[in-house]
Amino acid sequence: MPDRPIAFFASRAPSAQEAERILSARYNAVPVEEAEVIVALGGDGFMLQTLHQTQAIAAPVYGMNRGTVGFLMNEYAEDDLIARLDAAVEEVIHPLEMTALAADGSMHRELAINEVSLLRAGAQAAKLKISIDGRVRMAELVCDGALVATPAGSTAYNYSAHGPILPIGSGVLALTAMAAFRPRRWRGALLPEKAVVRIDVLDAQKRPVMADADGHSVRNVRSVEIRSEPSIRHRILFDPGHGLEERLLQEQFV
Incomplete structure (x- = not known):
């Protein structure tokens, strides 16, 4: 048995598959049910996939980058893995929990570690009504879309849409518009983490909208409710000095 029972997950990328083969043999990989820690080999998208798949398992996840950006990943190395995990x-x-009502009356519940986004699905801009904790805050937002991002996801799609980077532990969510046409200069809002966000699609038949939670999409939505889900805890491991908080700070000075 290894010093620490480790399960390895790898993306389909050849470099990740090769890394899994080497590391599994070197560190005597165990089934995920027996693992004290899970090592994910891939990029950020694969890390999100791994976190979703293992959310019912108590073991934390340590990522090593076999993808591109690797914001949620540590540097890949084959040596000293046990020591790195210990440190x-x-x-x-x-x-976030997304509850989406589709045009056919069906309800869809999905979880998102990064963000929940609503995107226009036709040629015309979307028209959205935004309510926070039951109070209408914006009667009509004309835009390509809008999203609610967690601090962990604030450097992803949210940042590309010119949303703010949120420190881990800040207790806030980012509500960000994409290509807002009216109000033209509205860039979004910072919301308390406990806020319940409801977005209603106006003129939905003429201006269809899809909702997406970390790649899980629902087409032709009529309304979406978004809230944080504190009962679910995703544990992620980082090398000292390279945690999420440090990376979020670094991103603001590049």
């Missing part, structure tokens, strides 16, 4: 710093993040 790793743990971050705990909570996902």
Whole structure:
């Protein structure tokens, strides 16, 4: 048995598959049910996939980058893995819960670690009504879309849409518009983490909208409710000095 029972997950990328083969043999990989820690080999998208798949398992996840950006990943190395795991710093993040009502009356519940986004699905801009905790805050937003991002996801799609970077532990969510036409200069809002966001699609038949939670999409939505889900805890391990909080700070000075 290894010093620490480790399960390895790898993306389909050839470099990740080769890394899994080498590391599994070197560190005597165990089934995920027996693992004290899970090592994910891939990029950020694969890390999100791994966190979703293992959310019912108590073991934390330590990522090693076999992808491109690797914001949620540590540097890949084959040596000294046990020592790195022993020294790793743990971050705990909570996902968002999306409840979407589709045009056919069906309800869809999905979880998102990064963000929940609503995107126009036709040629015309979307028209959205935004309510926070039951109070209408914006009667009509004409835009290509809008999203609600967690601090962990604030450097992803949210940042590309010119949303703010949120420090881990800040207790806030980012509500960000994409290509807002009216109000033209509205860039979004910072919301308390406990806020319940409801977005209603106006003129939905003429201006269809899709909702997406970390790649899980629902087409032709009529309304979406978004809230933080504190009962779900995703444990992520980082090498000392390279945790999420440090990376979020770094991103603001590049």
